[in-house]
Amino acid sequence: MRTNRAEKKRAALREGLEAERPFVAVGAHDAMSSQLIGSYGFDAVWVSGFAVATMAHALPDLNLTTMTEALEAAVRIDGATDLPVLADCDNGFGGLSNVVRTVIEYERAGIAGVCVEDNLFPKRNSLYKGESKRELVPVEEQARRIRAGKAAQETDSFVFVARVEALIAGHGVEAACERADAYADAGADAILIHSKDKSLGEIEGFLGSWGGLGKTPLVAVPTLFPDYTDQELYDKGFSMIILANHPMRAAVGAMEQVLDTLRRERKASAVDPHIAPVDHIFELVGTKEAIALEESGG
Numbered sequence: 001m002r003t004n005r006a007e008k009k010r011a012a013l014r015e016g017l018e019a020e021r022p023f024v025a026v027g028a029h030d031a032m033s034s035q036l037i038g039s040y041g042f043d044a045v046w047v048s049g050f051a052v053a054t055m056a057h058a059l060p061d062l063n064l065t066t067m068t069e070a071l072e073a074a075v076r077i078d079g080a081t082d083l084p085v086l087a088d089c090d091n092g093f094g095g096l097s098n099v100v101r102t103v104i105e106y107e108r109a110g111i112a113g114v115c116v117e118d119n120l121f122p123k124r125n126s127l128y129k130g131e132s133k134r135e136l137v138p139v140e141e142q143a144r145r146i147r148a149g150k151a152a153q154e155t156d157s158f159v160f161v162a163r164v165e166a167l168i169a170g171h172g173v174e175a176a177c178e179r180a181d182a183y184a185d186a187g188a189d190a191i192l193i194h195s196k197d198k199s200l201g202e203i204e205g206f207l208g209s210w211g212g213l214g215k216t217p218l219v220a221v222p223t224l225f226p227d228y229t230d231q232e233l234y235d236k237g238f239s240m241i242i243l244a245n246h247p248m249r250a251a252v253g254a255m256e257q258v259l260d261t262l263r264r265e266r267k268a269s270a271v272d273p274h275i276a277p278v279d280h281i282f283e284l285v286g287t288k289e290a291i292a293l294e295e296s297g298g
């Protein structure tokens with residue numbers, strides 16, 4: 001049963017990466033955000049390390065979440081959706097053996113794929129300001145980790161996305177291309193090229209010079225270049241677009257507004273127009289069906 005479900009999701013993720021249209025994932029931080037992403041017609045769910053650290057732990061995105069905690073979150077997120085789930089596994093939570101264990105554990109848990117980045121342990125979230133120049137895991141070592149991770153997977157279908165942080169870390173386009181080549185040669189199923197250059201100049205430079213374009217699927221996280229549609233990013237050469245943290249930021253913004261109103265108005269009804277009715281929540285989680293089953297006597 002589980003294998004079947006996992007295999008279907010892995011096939012959907014692989015098909016999406018090869019599709020002739022943008023394959024769009026949205027970042028989840030818990031089971032309900034995952035379920036809602038499915039209800040709104042997206043193609044996949046991204047388990048955002050940033051969003052899980054924020055929402056499940058109220059911690060910064062600095063490798064403070066352990067692999068076990070990240071995997072538990074991924075399993076809950078996967079359980080709440082029929083969409084394929086790509087799990088952000090930061091830098092694989094350590095060195096080469098941690099990357100290998102990450103692949104083994106996530107694959108066994110039925111997750112469709114993992115994404116592993118070349119940030120040193122402990123990592124810093126790529127969007128943090130003042131982090132323009134920093135060291136990364138040396139390219140040969142990261143390629144070795146990817147090769148070891150790929151060798152550890154039991155099924156051919158499990159997806160390993162290798163994330164290149166060279167642009168974020170200030171190493172430039174040439175280094176980014178070298179890393180993308182090395183990771184694709186090591187067996188990565190797709191390359192995520194991350195950038196915080198709002199002008200898209202860095203990304204355009206990468207797209208203009210990377211020889212792997214069209215051979216290995218490319219993944220974008222347009223948090224800091226949010227004005228491009230998924231179709232525009234697809235037309236530039238990206239297969240998969242990840243809207244990484246928007247449900248988490250929506251939830252925080254909504255909670256802050258509601259709490260502020262409650263503090264000012266001192267009565268519950270003041271926020272009623274701004275919050276989901278309890279009946280809607282009951283419906284979302286299948287309450288009527290669960291009670292009917294309990295009472296069916298069957």
Ligand code: SPV
Nearest residue numbers: 048049050051088126244
């Ligand atoms: C995440 O969502 O955790 C990501 C994307 O890794 S980013 O925050 O842009 O690094």
Ligand code: MG
Nearest residue numbers: 048049050088
């Ligand atoms: Mg992350």
